[in-house]
Amino acid sequence: MAQFVSGIVPPAAVEGARYFHVIGSLVFISDRIEIETDDDHHFLGMFDEEACWGVDVPRGIDPSDGAALDLRSLYTRTSELEWLIAGRAVQVVEWARTSQFCGRCGTKTGQLPGERATKCPACGLMAFPRIAPAMITLVTRGEPGPDQEVLLARGVQFGGPMYSCLAGFVEPGETLEGTVVREVFEEVGLTVANVQYRGSQPWPFPHSLMIGFRAEYVSGEIVCDPTEIVDAGWYRRDNLPMIPPGISIARKLIDAWLAEG
Numbered sequence: 001m002a003q004f005v006s007g008i009v010p011p012a013a014v015e016g017a018r019y020f021h022v023i024g025s026l027v028f029i030s031d032r033i034e035i036e037t038d039d040d041h042h043f044l045g046m047f048d049e050e051a052c053w054g055v056d057v058p059r060g061i062d063p064s065d066g067a068a069l070d071l072r073s074l075y076t077r078t079s080e081l082e083w084l085i086a087g088r089a090v091q092v093v094e095w096a097r098t099s100q101f102c103g104r105c106g107t108k109t110g111q112l113p114g115e116r117a118t119k120c121p122a123c124g125l126m127a128f129p130r131i132a133p134a135m136i137t138l139v140t141r142g143e144p145g146p147d148q149e150v151l152l153a154r155g156v157q158f159g160g161p162m163y164s165c166l167a168g169f170v171e172p173g174e175t176l177e178g179t180v181v182r183e184v185f186e187e188v189g190l191t192v193a194n195v196q197y198r199g200s201q202p203w204p205f206p207h208s209l210m211i212g213f214r215a216e217y218v219s220g221e222i223v224c225d226p227t228e229i230v231d232a233g234w235y236r237r238d239n240l241p242m243i244p245p246g247i248s249i250a251r252k253l254i255d256a257w258l259a260e261g
């Protein structure tokens with residue numbers, strides 16, 4: 001079973017390497033560096049015996065001759081593990097691009113050795129890659145069994161007639177469970193309880209971490225917030241609407257519930 005162990009400092013000796021070239025926000029994977037570069041590459045971790053690197057390709061250059069893919073397209077053409085590494089590459093490279101100066105005093109910063117961090121030489125401010133935690137939850141209604149229903153909603157930003165779990169960003173000072181209860185009430189006017197963690201997924205669009213939950217309906221009638229939700233409803237296993245593709249944790253939450261039935 002292939003394994004990826006993330007890291008910041010590469011081991012002294014490695015047998016092979018894999019380079020994740022980041023071209024804008026596109027990715028091109030190769031077993032060699034395809035550009036002339038001084039130091040604009042970032043160790044990501046070990047994929048079995050191979051050291052993985054994120055390579056920051058300067059603007060205006062495309063060493064892939066058009067073969068580089070965005071992360072969504074890459075998902076269907078590689079393993080889930082390699083896709084996660086590619087997402088890490090894009091986020092680490094983009095963070096290095098956008099954290100070259102101190103956010104407090106504007107001085108040019110440098111990378112801290114051995115850490116995924118920058119430190120300002122003038123004022124000492126440290127900065128770390130930005131990760132935006134977001135909860136996503138599947139709400140059930142009724143006892144487990146064939147008559148149990150789940151709440152699925154169509155977001156205003158969805159392209160097609162697809163229905164999914166509710167999701168929202170964590171606010172400063174909030175617990176994850178608190179976010180679940182607040183977002184469900186804000187988006188569809190329902191009260192939920194018994195919030196249970198079910199797994200997580202890095203979501204590099206651009207730097208989220210999706211944290212998946214199940215929750216149980218307590219009370220209320222569905223009233224959609226029109227700025228976020230076009231339509232929402234309760235669905236049994238035998239009358240599901242169109243649901244998200246396999247790339248998303250939303251689909252994994254729904255599939256796990258389907259398997260219980």
Ligand SMILES: [Zn+2]
Pocket residue numbers: 102103104105106107120121122123124125
């Ligand atoms: Zn500073």
